[in-house]
Amino acid sequence: MAGEQGNRLVVEHEEVVGVDYSVQGLTGLVGVGARFERCRFDGLRFQDVALGSGMELSQYVGCSFDGAVLTGTAGYSRFVGCTFRDAEIRGLKADYLELVDCVFTGRIRSTTFWGAPPPGSAERFTSNLAFLEKQGRAEPRGYRALALRESNEIHGNDLSGADLVGVDFRHGVDLTRQRLPTGTDYLYLPDAEAALQRALAPLVDRPADDLTARVERSLRRMLDREVGTGQRQLLFREVDYSSKGVLKPYARLMFDLVREAAASGS
Structure with missing residues (x-):
């Protein structure tokens, strides 16, 4: 299901192919078990994103965020072959973010990329299961594998043209498999x-x-x-x-x- 709430795009359990969102003036983006392929989000100034909301994986394949501004939460999201040319990424919470063969220029600020989920992930998983149980809801399919995975896939990314300010790589991001800035x-x-x-x-x-x-x-x-x-x-x-x-x-x-x-x- 896809829909707009004000200027906020919410896509749940749907595959979206080839849509140009860059002309729609969106300020928010929420993906829940969604898949975007060859979509354009160019120039959008997202005030808050939840790229992989809920307890399911959202995927972005061959999408462009050129000139966009992103801040918020990556959640359970995976980007493959996407571009972020002249984009600005600010304070993105990226505990479970996966990046493969993406290109970044512009600026990335106050963001940590994790090669494995950060400390406390197992405890959050247990807490979320207890919350679901109280509501009488079943554990979402695939959630256990997402929440308890040993590593996040991050490789083949080109950051050589990016301006990194307050950016950290932790818990096993293999920097030999990325192109890095050399200033x-x-x-x-x-x-x-x-x-x-x-x-x-x-x-x-x-x-x-x-x-x-x-x-x-x-x-x-x-x-x-x-x-x-x-x-x-x-x-x-x-x-x-x-x-x-x-x-x-x-x-x-x-x-x-x-x-x-x-x-x-x-």
């Missing part, structure tokens, strides 16, 4: 654990002051929170550690140490 303020670590360990070593020869302590805490936090949860490669950007365009002192030292460590291991 001078980006720092890519193909072997994050080794590079961070090498960056820690020179700190033992520095004064035991607040600056040294803060850098050490930051590096060890990355080893624990990022590498320790399965993220083998890391991508940093200086702008994420800047204030009013100026890199913070601890961040300057940290970047210097990590750049040197990365260079020595290459």
